[in-house]
Amino acid sequence: xxxxxxxxxLFDPELLKNLDWNSMNYAVSPFxxxxxxxxxxxxxxxxxxxxxxxxYLQLLSQLTSxxxxxxxxxxxxxxxxxxxxxxxxxxxVDTRNNQIIGASTLITEFKFIHNCSLRARLxxxxxxxxxxxxxxxxxxxxxxxxxxxxxxxxxMSLDCKDSLIPFYKSIGYKCEPGNANSMMVRYDAPKADxxx
Amino acid sequence: xxxxxxxxxLFDPELLKNLDWNSMNYAVSPFxxxxxxxxxxxxxxxxxxxxxxxxYLQLLSQLTSxxxxxxxxxxxxxxxxxxxxxxxxxxxVDTRNNQIIGASTLITEFKFIHNCSLRARLxxxxxxxxxxxxxxxxxxxxxxxxxxxxxxxxxMSLDCKDSLIPFYKSIGYKCEPGNANSMMVRYDAPKADxxx
Numbered sequence: 092x093x094x095x096x097x098x099x100x101l102f103d104p105e106l107l108k109n110l111d112w113n114s115m116n117y118a119v120s121p122f123x124x125x126x127x128x129x130x131x132x133x134x135x136x137x138x139x140x141x142x143x144x145x146x147y148l149q150l151l152s153q154l155t156s157x158x159x160x161x162x163x164x165x166x167x168x169x170x171x172x173x174x175x176x177x178x179x180x181x182x183x184v185d186t187r188n189n190q191i192i193g194a195s196t197l198i199t200e201f202k203f204i205h206n207c208s209l210r211a212r213l214x215x216x217x218x219x220x221x222x223x224x225x226x227x228x229x230x231x232x233x234x235x236x237x238x239x240x241x242x243x244x245x246x247m248s249l250d251c252k253d254s255l256i257p258f259y260k261s262i263g264y265k266c267e268p269g270n271a272n273s274m275m276v277r278y279d280a281p282k283a284d285x286x287x
Numbered sequence: 288x289x290x291x292x293x294x295x296x297l298f299d300p301e302l303l304k305n306l307d308w309n310s311m312n313y314a315v316s317p318f319x320x321x322x323x324x325x326x327x328x329x330x331x332x333x334x335x336x337x338x339x340x341x342x343y344l345q346l347l348s349q350l351t352s353x354x355x356x357x358x359x360x361x362x363x364x365x366x367x368x369x370x371x372x373x374x375x376x377x378x379x380v381d382t383r384n385n386q387i388i389g390a391s392t393l394i395t396e397f398k399f400i401h402n403c404s405l406r407a408r409l410x411x412x413x414x415x416x417x418x419x420x421x422x423x424x425x426x427x428x429x430x431x432x433x434x435x436x437x438x439x440x441x442x443m444s445l446d447c448k449d450s451l452i453p454f455y456k457s458i459g460y461k462c463e464p465g466n467a468n469s470m471m472v473r474y475d476a477p478k479a480d481x482x483x
Binding site: 215 | 399
């Protein structure tokens with residue numbers, strides 16, 4: 092891949108190579124990986140600006156309110172993320188129709204604790220619900236989880252609804268006893284209608 | 288304040304002025320704010336590199352394992368945060384002995400959802416436990432929470448132990464029914480001994 096092609100991605104696609112899938116083989120059956128996702132028409136790669144036209148925001152709207160995001164808004168936020176660093180938005184593409192059918196985001200955070208370590212967070216996981224039965228949820232979450240491991244993060248955390256606990260448990264996430272609460276405060280309502 | 292002084296802070300100290308404390312007056316009694324913290328010797332300000340020598344890491348070690356962080360490690364991570372942006376590490380100083388006695392961190396995240404909004408997280412809250420009874424926990428958490436509001440974040444979230452739920456409820460945070468779980472996976476052990 093030429094560097095000019097690499098420049099089109101939110102992060103270096105080379106980072107998605109040789110992830111430690113063997114550590115998760117108990118959880119994935121039949122065994123698939125981001126590099127061998129079980130169907131020849133599935134492609135897992137970093138987000139590109141062009142994904143604005145490939146249904147990325149429409150996919151996110153299955154998860155929560157997205158609002159009316161113009162291409163200019165999208166590009167501005169893409170470059171905010173790329174400039175800041177630490178944003179690993181990863182997508183699944185159906186290459187037959189060039190549509191984004193799954194996505195998740197790894198965000199890394201600099202810490203002073205734990206020897207100035209790196210912490211990871213999982214955000215905005217969504218899979219088009221017409222593609223059930225292909226383990227795409229596991230595939231997209233484990234891809235970014237194994238990327239966090241590769242980047243040297245000491246832990247990765249997520250917030251989720253009660254109904255999703257069994258799913259995340261099945262791929263190695265835990266509720267730590269006495270320390271598994273997520274709390275929040277909401278400020279001004281977003282312009283769109285249903286917050287998450 | 289000259290711009291050269293401003294350059295010494297992790298973020299612009301002007302941001303901590305005129306926060307919306309009136310919205311929290313039900314929770315703070317007697318009423319104090321970051322600009323009027325109740326004692327003339329208390330100062331709330333952004334982190335500085337010099338805080339390495341003022342007990343900032345020793346304070347963090349009351350919270351979790353910090354490890355053996357050299358001044359060079361600390362400066363490197365400080366500049367990583369400053370360059371990335373979105374890191375608002377805020378401290379309470381006892382100006383009588385120039386020691387850091389409280390700290391909390393606001394981290395902001397760029398999102399595509401909710402009209403390309405900004406989300407906030409609360410991290411690494413700690414107050415020296417010899418300074419009890421001065422509402423310093425409320426003071427340091429609300430300072431960064433009101434900063435998140437001022438920055439236009441649509442929500443601010445935190446992960447906490449069961450024992451801290453009443454404290455955070457008392458200052459406006461909620462466990463949303465059916466959606467208040469924090470899960471995690473740990474990777475290689477950090478160099479230091481007790482993770483958090």
